[in-house]
Amino acid sequence: MGEEELHQLIGGCLKQDRKCQKMLYKAFYGFSMGICLRYAGNRDEAAEVMNQGFFKVFTKIESYDYGKPFKAWLGKIMVNTSIDYYRSNLKMAYAEDLEKAEHISDGDMADRNLRYEDLLAMVQQLPQAYRTVFNLFAIEGYTHEEIGELLHINAGTSKSNLHKARQKLKQMIFEADAMADKRKYNGGMDFNSIVAFNGIDMNGFLFNKNTWE
């Protein structure tokens, strides 16, 4: 979208013109949804948060400064709305123990080529508290002090949540790798089929035994 077209749309939104609002909404749907999906547990939740974000955009469009990039302004609103949502849902956030994930070795993380959908699914599987901190730190680039302020937690909690989030993500990546390896070498297939074969055999044996007695 050209700069001029964008400014026209924003001008229309200033007049609360519904058509312009919809065009703006559609134009930045992908971008905004991309942000909200990272913070939300699923698409419906993300859509709800995104709409709250757009609601702020449409009702406070006059506070937008034409000198600054619109996308950055919009992105910031989406992140803030996601944080608001997180705060309002704090009760149901927390607590999953990470004992299992504690000892995962740090394999080579660099040259991995995971798809957007896979990465998103992993982030969405994180408990909300970890997910929020991870997003803010790793993707948005906030410091622990800033995150502490935003989420009303102290910097230490932020650090610890980030650590736990990373542990979980690593675990998920390795699980994904293991799945991919299984598929690649067919080893898993063989193994699985043997289990199934044995299982069936057992049943047959037991049934037969019953009929004999």
Place this chain on the structure above:
Amino acid sequence: MEKDKDLDNIFKGGLENPDGHPAYREDDWDAMEAMLDKGKKRPGIIYWLPVLSGVAALLLVFFGLWFFRPDVIHHQKPQQTAANDQKAKHDSQYQLQKNPGKSGGSIQRQVVGKQDTTSPANFANNATNTNYRSKNKPTLTTSADGVRRDTTGYNQIAKNRQTSSNLVAFSQSAVIAPVTLSDKSISPVNVLPQPNYGASSVNRIKVKTSAAYRPQYALSVLASSDLNGVNSLQQSKVGTNVGLLFSAGVFKKFTISTGATYSAKPYMTDFAEYHTDYQFQTNPVSVQANCRMLDIPLNIDYQLYHKRRNKFSIGTGVSSYLMLHENYDFNYGSATTTGPAYYNVPHPDKYFFSILNLQATYERQINSKVGISMQPYMKLPLSNVGASQVRLQTTGVAVGLTWNLNSLTKP
């Protein structure tokens, strides 16, 4: 620490610029719009839609009954023309008498008729100057042909005929003037409706197609009650239907749907409409049919209105009837006549694309997955169906429950 950075970068790189990944969903905008409208007064049409669709349903039923009532009027028409023929001679007489005297009525009547009629009238009038016998001249009947179409004037004719001889007598000299007047009055009258070419170019609808459009799939369960009749819905019987429909939105506003409906269609028909090879000793008076069939429709709907949770669309399509069971009961006029009481069709046939569907649908989304709908519809015969080869038509209202299949799959 380095490893943690790598991990962060994987996610940062993969998730930071998701432009285009999540596909646009109209449902989300609907929710957005609802949020923006909160506090504002909702437009009145939303409240009126159920009423409007109810009215549409009634109209469909009404027109169904009205269009397909027996052709009483058509049967009467030949009788009327027969009467006209008898009066034709009097008409010509009347014209002769009327023209010279009171010019207004007769001149208009000539305008209604053919322009040619003026010349025979002139001729006739001229003839009367010399000879009264011309009243019965064959040339006059051609002008009478034009007059015949105006049926309202007959009462006047009858009245005027009594004074006719007098009128003719004193007005012969004035004949030509009013007739020529009428000639002038004919030409400026432009009877034919003029097509308005300008208007057609005004309402050009802009259709925007977006590349990111995904087809919408939906599954509906429909139940309906309808009136069935042959040729008309005068002797209609109430039938019931239950069906399952699958629909796919193909373009922005068009939806194609198909499925299967189990229909019980009882109907009553005069024996005249019932076609059979069987020779009855005494023909039954009427036939009561009881059919069960699978109705396989293929419809296309156009969405006229869609705002937030409300949709209104109209559509058409064809149906195939796969008969499952056909049974005919014969009613004889008197109890004494003997004949077969019923006929069970042993191998009911299939009738492909034999029915034209017309329907209007109002749908309201309850949430993103489920909606309810109300659908007045008509089914008109394209060809004869059933062992008895009847033109079976149906009109009714269906209510339905629709699942939006798209919302079940993640993008």
